[in-house]
Amino acid sequence: MKLLILDRDGVINQDSDAYIKSLDEWIPIPGSIEAIAQLSKAGWTVAVATNQSGIARGYYSLATLDAMHARLRELVAAQGGEVGMIVYCPHGPDEGCACRKPKPGMLHTIASHYAVDLAGVWFVGDSKGDLEAARTVDAQPVLVKTGKGEQTLSKGVPEATLIFDDLASIASALIHQQAG
Numbered sequence: 593m594k595l596l597i598l599d600r601d602g603v604i605n606q607d608s609d610a611y612i613k614s615l616d617e618w619i620p621i622p623g624s625i626e627a628i629a630q631l632s633k634a635g636w637t638v639a640v641a642t643n644q645s646g647i648a649r650g651y652y653s654l655a656t657l658d659a660m661h662a663r664l665r666e667l668v669a670a671q672g673g674e675v676g677m678i679v680y681c682p683h684g685p686d687e688g689c690a691c692r693k694p695k696p697g698m699l700h701t702i703a704s705h706y707a708v709d710l711a712g713v714w715f716v717g718d719s720k721g722d723l724e725a726a727r728t729v730d731a732q733p734v735l736v737k738t739g740k741g742e743q744t745l746s747k748g749v750p751e752a753t754l755i756f757d758d759l760a761s762i763a764s765a766l767i768h769q770q771a772g
């Protein structure tokens with residue numbers, strides 16, 4: 593199967609240093625919904641792995657997080673696509689969990705759900721922790737310049753990292769690569 597894994601904040605929707613705390617604050621980055629729908633229609637399974645320590649910090653509830661993910665699914669479905677497994681880490685940075693990126697726990701969860709090997713699977717993120725999580729499991733680190741991406745890039749990224757402007761550019765590259 594063709595599996596693509598995405599970080600959420602800064603990749604699919606606009607990020608905020610003040611956290612995305614409500615459905616109103618969950619605003620798709622232009623072209624991202626269409627990109628996921630196009631990838632899905634081209635045969636890609638698009639999964640999501642997102643750190644959501646705002647849950648542990650008490651900034652928003654699991655019900656609110658679920659509502660954001662339901663909105664994401666609805667918007668992609670309206671474009672004829674489908675979102676795959678969405679995994680989130682609700683823990684804080686001091687809890688020592690196995691899922692919070694840069695740890696690769698969520699990537700393992702997705703891989704076992706779909707029974708695939710993570711080697712070479714693209715994991716798209718805008719933060720250093722995303723790139724590190726990918727490298728830990730021999731997945732392909734992919735950086736987008738949206739969200740914190742420009743800032744991450746300016747601090748230096750692993751040598752093997754692929755860099756794209758945004759999710760729309762990734763969709764177009766993967767779909768054309770497949771066609772050609």
Ligand SMILES: [Mg+2]
Binds near residue numbers: 599601602717719739
């Ligand atoms: Mg992010």
Ligand SMILES: [Zn+2]
Binds near residue numbers: 683691
């Ligand atoms: Zn966790």
